[in-house]
Amino acid sequence: xxxxxxxxxxxxxxxxxxxxxxxxxxxxxxxxxxxxxxxxxxxxxxxxxxxxxxxxxxxxxxxxxxxxxxxxxxxxxxxxxxxxxxxxxxxxxxxxxxxxxxxxxxxxxxxxxxxxxxxxxxxxxxxxxxxxxxxxxxxxxxxxxxxxxxxxxxxxxxxxxxxxxxxxxxxxxxxxxxx
Numbered sequence: 796x797x798x799x800x801x802x803x804x805x806x807x808x809x810x811x812x813x814x815x816x817x818x819x820x821x822x823x824x825x826x827x828x829x830x831x832x833x834x835x836x837x838x839x840x841x842x843x844x845x846x847x848x849x850x851x852x853x854x855x856x857x858x859x860x861x862x863x864x865x866x867x868x869x870x871x872x873x874x875x876x877x878x879x880x881x882x883x884x885x886x887x888x889x890x891x892x893x894x895x896x897x898x899x900x901x902x903x904x905x906x907x908x909x910x911x912x913x914x915x916x917x918x919x920x921x922x923x924x925x926x927x928x929x930x931x932x933x934x935x936x937x938x939x940x941x942x943x944x945x946x947x948x949x950x951x952x953x954x955x956x957x958x959x960x961x962x963x964x965x966x967x968x969x970x971x972x973x974x
Contacts, residue, residue: 796840797829797969800944802930807831808941810969813858813900817843819885821858821900825851828864830941836867840970841878843870856899888958905955910966912949920946947972 798811809826816822824846829837838844846867848860873881886902887893893901915923923946931941951966966972 797827798967799969799972800829800927800930802926808927808930814844815881815885821885821898823856823859823900824848824862825854825859827862832864832867835869836864838867838869839872841873843873844868845870857897858900889960890957890962891959903955903957906957908953908955911952911954913952915946915948915950920948 796813798813800808800810803809803826806826806828808828808830810829812824812827812829814822814824844867846860847863851859851861854861882902886904887896887898888904890901890903893899893903924943927946928943931943951971952963953966954961954963956962
């Protein structure tokens with residue numbers, strides 16, 4: 796999963812990506828300047844990748860990795876027929892269960908899921924547009940110029956119950972917003 800690109804004061808436009816190792820361990824990859832990646836480093840959903848990383852100095856979440864982008868090597872893609880079997884052992888009954896395990900990334904089995912959307916205000920859209928423009932122009936001398944992204948006009952929400960409580964989250968998935 797790739798989150799929506801965000802402006803980083805230190806790295807320009809970055810994306811936070813979540814992935815799972817073949818052993819079933821969650822990894823948070825940040826910062827990934829995804830639109831600056833070379834074609835051979837630009838991974839897709841369901842690709843297995845190898846990469847070098849260090850523990851981030853100011854992020855204590857155990858899943859977090861500070862990625863060296865140029866070290867990304869794309870391996871095999873997980874076949875559609877194997878995806879459910881790969882993910883099912885990771886599904887937890889609740890957000891509380893994930894928190895109790897110390898997980899900051901998790902798959903939760905939703906009960907009564909509801910997706911909703913609402914139109915963003917013109918001031919919110921302007922603020923996002925300005926932020927995307929600034930992030931796109933913040934590259935280094937070695938980076939190609941990026942076109943500023945156009946923000947989605949909608950805010951997406953996901954409401955659900957789990958085995959413990961009801962929840963509502965804002966959807967920050969890049970692919971959902973790109974649709």
